[in-house]
Amino acid sequence: MPDNPIRFGPEEAKYCSYESCRVAVLPIPYEGTVSYGGGASKGPDAILNASLQLEAYDEELKRETSEIGIHTLPAVRPSKTPSDMMRATHEAALKPAKDNKFIVGLGGEHSVTKGVLTALVEVRGKDFGVLQLDAHADLRDSYDGTPDSHACIMRRVDDLGLQYSQVGIRSLSKEEADFVEEKGRKIHFAHEMRGGSAWMDEAIDGLPENIYITIDIDCFDPSIMPSTGTPEPGGLDWYTVTSFLRKVCKNKKVIGFDVVEFAPIEGMNAPDFLAAKLVSRLLGYIY
Numbered sequence: 001m002p003d004n005p006i007r008f009g010p011e012e013a014k015y016c017s018y019e020s021c022r023v024a025v026l027p028i029p030y031e032g033t034v035s036y037g038g039g040a041s042k043g044p045d046a047i048l049n050a051s052l053q054l055e056a057y058d059e060e061l062k063r064e065t066s067e068i069g070i071h072t073l074p075a076v077r078p079s080k081t082p083s084d085m086m087r088a089t090h091e092a093a094l095k096p097a098k099d100n101k102f103i104v105g106l107g108g109e110h111s112v113t114k115g116v117l118t119a120l121v122e123v124r125g126k127d128f129g130v131l132q133l134d135a136h137a138d139l140r141d142s143y144d145g146t147p148d149s150h151a152c153i154m155r156r157v158d159d160l161g162l163q164y165s166q167v168g169i170r171s172l173s174k175e176e177a178d179f180v181e182e183k184g185r186k187i188h189f190a191h192e193m194r195g196g197s198a199w200m201d202e203a204i205d206g207l208p209e210n211i212y213i214t215i216d217i218d219c220f221d222p223s224i225m226p227s228t229g230t231p232e233p234g235g236l237d238w239y240t241v242t243s244f245l246r247k248v249c250k251n252k253k254v255i256g257f258d259v260v261e262f263a264p265i266e267g268m269n270a271p272d273f274l275a276a277k278l279v280s281r282l283l284g285y286i287y
C-alpha cells in the first residue's frame with residue numbers, strides 16, 4: 001500500500017508500516033452533498049496536521065498512543081456523484097477490512113460512513129451495530145434528490161439492517177420524528193441528557209456486542225467546535241463525550257470508527273486540535 005505524505009500522530013512517533021499496523025487511518029476528503037457551510041473536504045488534512053502537535057503521551061491513559069501501531073492510508077479520491085463516492089470509499093475500505101485492520105475514517109461529509117460500513121458488512125457480515133454521536137438524526141430517506149446525502153446516513157444504516165443508537169441529537173424533521181416513532185425507537189436527545197448520566201447506560205444497552213462508532217463532530221457544542229457545516233446550539237462538551245466513549249469501550253468491542261463533518265476554519269487551531277485529540281484518545285480507549 002502506498003503511504004500518505006502526512007500521517008496521523010505526533011511528530012516524534014515512530015513510523016508504522018501498513019503491514020505491521022493495527023490501525024489504518026483512511027482520509028475521505030469528500031463534500032459533494034453539503035447543504036450549508038462547506039469545507040469538510042479540508043477536514044482530514046487539518047486533523048492529520050493537528051495530530052503532529054499531539055503529545056505522544058496520553059495524560060489520562062498514562063501511555064503513548066502511537067505504540068498501538070497506526071498507519072495512514074492515502075486519501076480516497078473524491079468522485080463527482082454521491083453514488084460513485086460511496087463505491088470509491090467502499091473499495092478503499094475493503095482492503096484494510098479484509099486485512100483485519102481497525103479502520104479510522106476521517107471525513108469528509110457524513111455520507112462517507114456508508115462506504116466504510118458496507119465494506120465492513122461485506123467482510124464480516126452484520127455482526128455489529130452503530131453508535132452515532134451527532135447533532136442531527138440523519139434519518140431522512142433522501143435529501144436534495146439523493147439517498148447518499150449527509151442528511152440520510154442513519155437511514156442508510158437502518159436500511160442495512162444494523163442496530164443503532166443515536167446520542168446528542170438536537171435537530172430533526174417531522175418526517176424523521178415520525179419514522180422514529182413508527183419504528184418504536186429511542187433517540188438520546190441532547191436536552192434530555194443534561195444533568196445526569198443515566199442515558200449513557202441506556203445508549204450502550206441498546207447496542208450489540210460489536211459496534212462501529214460514527215462521530216459527527218457537530219455533536220460537540222459550537223462554542224468548542226465551530227468548525228462544522230451545520231452547527232447546532234446545545235451541544236456536548238469534551239468530558240461528556242470522552243467519559244461516554246470510555247464507558248462504551250469498556251462495555252463493547254469497537255470494530256472501527258469515523259470522525260466526520262469537520263470543516264476547519266482558517267486561523268482557528270483549537271477545533272483542529274480537538275478533533276485530532278479525540279481520534280487519539282478514542283484509539284487509546286479501544287487499545
Ligand SMILES: [Mn+2]
Pocket residue numbers: 134135136216218219230261
Ligand atoms: Mn450532524
